[in-house]
Amino acid sequence: MAKAYPGIILLCASVVTSPISAALKPTSVLKSQFLGPRSDADVGPSEVLQKSSPDLYREEDPTILRVTVTSSVHQLTLAVNHEKILDLRTTEHNITTNTVDFTPWDTTSGLYVMVLNPSNGRLMMKRVLMTQEFGSSLELPTVLQSITPGRILVMAIKNDASLNLSKKSREFLTEMGVSSAIDLQFRQSLAWVGTVGGRVWAEATIQERRVKGLGCQWSSPVTLEADVPRLMNDVSSCFNGGQEKERASFCDKYDGYGHLCSCENPAPLFYAAPKLENSQIEGVPLIIIASNRPTYLYRCLVSVLRQAGGTLDRIHVMVDGRHQEVVDLLQLLQVSYTEHDATGMSRATRISDHYRLSLSTAFSLFPKTSKVILLEEDLLAGQDFFSFFNQTAWLLDEDPTLWCVSAWNDLSSLHIAHDPGLLRRVETLPGLGWMVTREVAQELLSKWPSRDKEHDWDLWARSQDVMNGRECVVPDVGRTFHFGLSGTHSPGLLHVAFFAGRPVPALPYVELHNVHRLKMEEYEEDLIRRLEDDPLYLNTSLHPCHPLFIPRNATGGRPVLIFIDMRTFIDYIAWKVFARCLGLWDLDTRASHRGLYNFYFYDTEVFVIGYPFSDYSYLKLPWVNVLEVKNISSLKKFDYVAPSHRFRFRRPEVEEMVQFWDVPKPRFPTFDESQLIT
């Protein structure tokens, strides 16, 4: 067990007299502990509950639900009518050694959102929003808006939820009736109980007085008790009769599905997806790769079910593990699925095994299909998702140098996405919504790394041994949106830097340009013609992070040619500086074609040639300089640049339409440009 002690907890001797917030209603009783934990052992089990005075507990009253919630550094508990339904701790008492072990505490920190059924008090949903981490507030509105009105909402902080809680999220919480949200301090405990769309029952928090120099680090734990009137019937009782009975039973158990469980405006259980006109992908299944994120899966499913081609007969969900809620959801929507347990030593190898099983199951379940489309549960499909694959499917049959069509473009962020009809070839496997043929899948399956070998399947699949010079077709503007923050590593940061600002066309049909020119020879012909047709050689001494490095619009339609240092396929040091400065994906070399990157920077078309690796290096003229990084140790400074992409590359006319606009503004230090590049 990991022993990760979060720091020294000092005794906070200050006695806070009135932690009761204005929102506190007379029906609730509030108790708080004023002393912080004195030693590790003090953080022990249910201290508050044991010490509470017994006279607070009345005889069971059938008309109320007594909700007891504790917020503290190392423990978060929730009880209904004295029955503990959640007990989350950082510490565990090890009987063998008689010591207190710490579990990875940072992964359990954050704002806990818990939903109770107002008629029986059962826990219907539990999510942790790690709003202490940069960017992780992004999901807060979506999660809170997905809860059904009339339900009991309990929120509590374990350790901290304020460090990176954005202003917009604070305002959102305030609107919901969390009165301490605006001023919530670092490591402040908070417990809150309310009815969604109704009244606030109680809120308790302690703002610790900070002792200067002593560094009082955490506020004291708070325990809140609220008596909430019990409803005879849950809100889901509005659904009755026929198919709706199944909805009633689903919605009585679970929450977090938005309109699926809304009485006023219920989402359909069946979507009569229109036929895809002149479909070339009849019988090609869509395999959704899922694990245990059912509310994500629901959103993903709806995005495909309501568009042309999204018929139930082609959709199959592959579920890793046994998860009742996932299965109940799929049965409610009558979506077919396979459950299985992937295996693997680590998380990455387990995911790999899940992909392997999904691919092989797909082709055996659909024995006649020549291709499959794969989509992960944390992606939303754009409205022309099937149409996009329909228009490009034949390329995979005709051109053996292509091995996938992907709906994702690694570079396509807000200021780069330019033309939804435009396609390119890239020497990588972008994934995130992609189509593959039976032959390629079989080849992959025959080489798949074994489960006991540590690996990342997508890194493996992108390796040159596997790709073997083949390419994928990608759109200039992606057709999937990655919205999943839970279940990934430093999700907020990655999202703010690379995923949050990606537009997806909101049109059910976009005619793709010159699909036949994506075949190898035709593509090469067109490319060479454009490269040789009087491009603008960029010979600037400006640093790539300088706002005027590439003109956004002043090239009169001529593409700009830039040379950067690149020695091998995987050499990306110069690309990293370049891409990071210009707000492009920079974690590795992706989206290139024979050492060439092609994209629009606002209205200027840009060709970046990796010199001398690229096959197009011959275009370099003697007087044109090559961007290189001389001093690798100075690269560290660029770590601060990625989170600022959204603020450096604005596009007001479209950004309001992009999801997750609530992106925190980071601060990043200035750096000495002259040190980096010659």
Ligand SMILES: *[C@@H]1O[C@H](CO)[C@@H](O)[C@H](O)[C@H]1NC(C)=O
């Ligand atoms: C208790 O500690 C011992 C020695 O560090 C360790 O081997 C054992 O796994 C621990 N027990 C639990 C339940 O964590």
Ligand SMILES: *[C@@H]1O[C@H](CO)[C@@H](O)[C@H](O)[C@H]1NC(C)=O
């Ligand atoms: C956000 O969180 C990071 C750690 O994830 C921390 O270093 C930083 O100080 C926090 N606050 C802001 C305003 O970025």
Ligand SMILES: *[C@@H]1O[C@H](CO)[C@@H](O)[C@H](O)[C@H]1NC(C)=O
């Ligand atoms: C499907 O592809 C065919 C052939 O390219 C095309 O004629 C048809 O319009 C496409 N339909 C849609 C909805 O994309």
Ligand SMILES: *[C@@H]1O[C@H](CO)[C@@H](O)[C@H](O)[C@H]1NC(C)=O
């Ligand atoms: C190209 O840039 C280099 C370095 O900034 C400079 O020395 C050279 O004069 C430039 N050439 C032209 C033709 O502008």
Ligand SMILES: *[C@@H]1O[C@H](CO)[C@@H](O)[C@H](O)[C@H]1NC(C)=O
């Ligand atoms: C570029 O110029 C065109 C035509 O003048 C204009 O419509 C467009 O908005 C400009 N784009 C940018 C990013 O300034």
Ligand SMILES: *[C@@H]1O[C@H](CO)[C@@H](O)[C@H](O)[C@H]1NC(C)=O
């Ligand atoms: C490289 O950069 C680092 C950090 O910016 C600096 O301390 C060091 O002196 C530089 N080395 C050279 C050879 O310029």
